[in-house]
Amino acid sequence: MDFAYILEALPDLMTGLKTTLIVSFLAIFLSCLIGLVGAVLRKSGIKPLQYAVTAYVEFIRGTPYLVQIFFIFYGLPSLGLRFSIFWSGVIALTAWASAFQIENFRAGLAAVGSGMHDASASLGLKRWQHSIFIILPLATRAALPSAMNTIVATVKNSAYLQAIGLVELTFVAVDRIAYDFRAIEMFASICVIYLICVFTISGLGYMVERRLSRPFGGR
Amino acid sequence: MTANEKKSEMADPEIAVELSGVDKWFSILQVLHDVNLTVRCGEKVVVCGPSGSGKSTMIRCINYLEKHQKGRIVVNGTELTDNQKVIDRVRQDVGMVFQNFNLYPHLTVLENCTLAPRWVKGVARKDAEALARAYLERVRIPDKADFYPSQLSGGQQQRAAIARSLCMSPKIMLFDEPTSALDPELVREVLDTMAQLASDGMTMVCVTHEMGFARQVADRVVFMDAGRIIETAPPEEFFRNPRESRTKAFLSQILH
Ligand SMILES: Nc1ncnc2c1ncn2[C@@H]1O[C@H](COP(=O)(O)OP(=O)(O)OP(=O)(O)O)[C@@H](O)[C@H]1O
Ligand SMILES: [Mg+2]
Numbered sequence: 036m037d038f039a040y041i042l043e044a045l046p047d048l049m050t051g052l053k054t055t056l057i058v059s060f061l062a063i064f065l066s067c068l069i070g071l072v073g074a075v076l077r078k079s080g081i082k083p084l085q086y087a088v089t090a091y092v093e094f095i096r097g098t099p100y101l102v103q104i105f106f107i108f109y110g111l112p113s114l115g116l117r118f119s120i121f122w123s124g125v126i127a128l129t130a131w132a133s134a135f136q137i138e139n140f141r142a143g144l145a146a147v148g149s150g151m152h153d154a155s156a157s158l159g160l161k162r163w164q165h166s167i168f169i170i171l172p173l174a175t176r177a178a179l180p181s182a183m184n185t186i187v188a189t190v191k192n193s194a195y196l197q198a199i200g201l202v203e204l205t206f207v208a209v210d211r212i213a214y215d216f217r218a219i220e221m222f223a224s225i226c227v228i229y230l231i232c233v234f235t236i237s238g239l240g241y242m243v244e245r246r247l248s249r250p251f252g253g254r
Numbered sequence: 255m256t257a258n259e260k261k262s263e264m265a266d267p268e269i270a271v272e273l274s275g276v277d278k279w280f281s282i283l284q285v286l287h288d289v290n291l292t293v294r295c296g297e298k299v300v301v302c303g304p305s306g307s308g309k310s311t312m313i314r315c316i317n318y319l320e321k322h323q324k325g326r327i328v329v330n331g332t333e334l335t336d337n338q339k340v341i342d343r344v345r346q347d348v349g350m351v352f353q354n355f356n357l358y359p360h361l362t363v364l365e366n367c368t369l370a371p372r373w374v375k376g377v378a379r380k381d382a383e384a385l386a387r388a389y390l391e392r393v394r395i396p397d398k399a400d401f402y403p404s405q406l407s408g409g410q411q412q413r414a415a416i417a418r419s420l421c422m423s424p425k426i427m428l429f430d431e432p433t434s435a436l437d438p439e440l441v442r443e444v445l446d447t448m449a450q451l452a453s454d455g456m457t458m459v460c461v462t463h464e465m466g467f468a469r470q471v472a473d474r475v476v477f478m479d480a481g482r483i484i485e486t487a488p489p490e491e492f493f494r495n496p497r498e499s500r501t502k503a504f505l506s507q508i509l510h
Contacts, residue, residue, distance in 0.1 A: 153314075157349065157350035157419075158349075158369075159370060164374075
């Protein structure tokens, strides 16, 4: 392994990492939001909306992620929807992650028992008050472990976006390999970088989980 | 004031709850048949009957946690309709205590007690907390105010739930088997709290199989079976001399 070469490539890799992180954070933020809204819509009792959300989730889960990326980048322009590489990447990653976050939050909502509703209703709380003060914290807490898994997967899946030419971490590595043939150096480097990102996120998630579980009587 | 909100013409200030001819279905299953029950202000009514007889459903209709399909339910002079304003007003007057406590697990006992007063009645935080502490004192868990529900015993949780209800200053309290999720040694403390509440003059409708409590506290015992009220009588008479054969069969089962 040529560490001098890795050092030389590092500035390029960092540029790629920056794009990876920006795209990932945008997608994570948007997908959590969409996940929450989608999960609520799925329980809204409004049939057409429920079917639409279910169909969306099934479509994303039932088709290859790479095909979804190509669909957005190569397919949508022929329908008159043209986005830059960057925004195509954000949309594709968000679309993929949202489906899973919808499922995660749906499970979270389902974990809030009907007893909470009875309590709030009998105390006279309004629906929105019950949603914000009771359901949201309880559902978030129940959804957190699986939502964290999806968040980690979102960061890793940003690598697919090199297929449409987004200059993120994996793109930089593959690009350099095409010229310098230092495959082992490059792939080892980006694996380490991805691992650092993932461990950081998992660590943060674990801390949040601990914080949230403390009020539930954990020591 | 809309027609829906209008106080019932026959409103009698002495009557807290009146159910007349109430029918209730869960889709095709009829669970209440022509239920008639009048609870006067300050009265304590104990409801008993076999599992599935519709006791919970009946008392849940009183604060509209369940919607009845036929008949009239009048609470403190207000007839229940599906108008949200009507429902809100009735729920201000009616507190409810559940078998499984239904405390908010992510809030402390104090926060459980202050949430509704602050957000429903607009009571200032300090006042809500003072009120909550007074009621926690009354149910004898003043030292648990800053604990989370899971850090309390079952009996303490149920007393916290009672305090939470009382913080809304209800005129009527509904209890749905408040002690049946408790270990036997914890039942007493909850029943004592309820008896104290009864002696303070609270109007109470209480589903329970604690017959000692019924004897001690109830003005009337209501026996339900298969969605109907079968028999209503003062406790001495109810236990000593039940009229209906189904009541006798039920009593012989639970008293032995
Ligand atoms: N949400 C519901 N949907 C459908 N059926 C229900 C529902 N809740 C209750 N039932 C049915 O209504 C009937 C009466 O139930 P209810 O809970 O009122 O009985 P109960 O007298 O309180 O019984 P228990 O002593 O077991 O609590 C039962 O047959 C029950 O299966
Ligand atoms: Mg019941």
